[in-house]
């Protein structure tokens with residue numbers, strides 16, 4: 033597939049997260065199946081349960097992991113419900129788990145409102161069964177609600193001016209596409225350097241639509257509870273809010289040995305080959 037998702041920090045995940053004796057690996061964000069594919073290839077005795085909230089992801093993962101189908105179970109679900117998802121499948125513990133947060137390449141390319149240039153509807157739902165879309169947030173939330181999302185979830189310095197501009201512009205006509213939203217933001221913020229001016233706004237709205245921080249917190253707590261002694265949890269995050277949350281959960285969880293005092297970041301070669309990896313940070317901890 034053109035634009036296939038390239039798994040980030042793959043070598044670190046394979047070498048430091050999954051041990052040679054591991055029997056069950058949970059991929060809480062299976063996405064395109066990239067990490068899972070290489071883990072299944074390297075560890076011949078391992079079984080994988082792959083979870084994703086996005087039905088398109090599971091179709092792609094199923095195709096990619098076809099070769100290993102006897103060792104893979106795919107489940108559509110939200111990792112915030114990890115314990116319940118696994119318990120209904122008779123699983124009460126596992127050896128390793130990965131959360132690779134953020135977006136997959138196919139989501140960015142899929143005209144679902146995630147990318148700045150998407151002309152499709154302003155959607156941004158990872159779970160297509162949920163009701164709240166980015167369109168609702170952008171066109172129906174009050175100034176105060178927009179301001180607080182942009183400030184708290186986007187850490188956007190110009191939150192107030194952007195929120196005001198959104199409210200002004202939508203009076204003329206609804207802001208219906210991602211492209212329209214990014215041009216509203218560009219009226220307030222000019223492009224400087226490589227980062228698109230609407231990056232924080234899109235991040236903030238996506239986090240609101242998908243309830244991301246709440247899910248991450250619930251998912252990681254559930255995972256830590258279910259890890260076997262000696263088992264490892266790895267979380268790859270893509271912005272500072274997520275990374276801080278992961279760091280604090282690890283620090284405040286008793287019985288966890290933290291393997292990454294500083295998070296692991298990609299080297300220059302990886303970033304050159306896969307620019308999406310640029311902001312990735314991997315934290316790993318072990319259950320004692």
Ligand SMILES: C[S@@+](CC[C@H](N)C(=O)[O-])C[C@H]1O[C@@H](n2cnc3c(N)ncnc32)[C@H](O)[C@@H]1O
Nearest residue numbers: 039061063064065066067084085086110111132
């Ligand atoms: C960066 S991609 C994972 C890519 C994957 N590691 C690979 O190598 O192909 C993140 C995936 O997490 C999924 N996701 C996000 N939030 C989720 C949640 N709360 N529960 C389950 N899956 C979620 C997204 O739908 C997306 O497919």
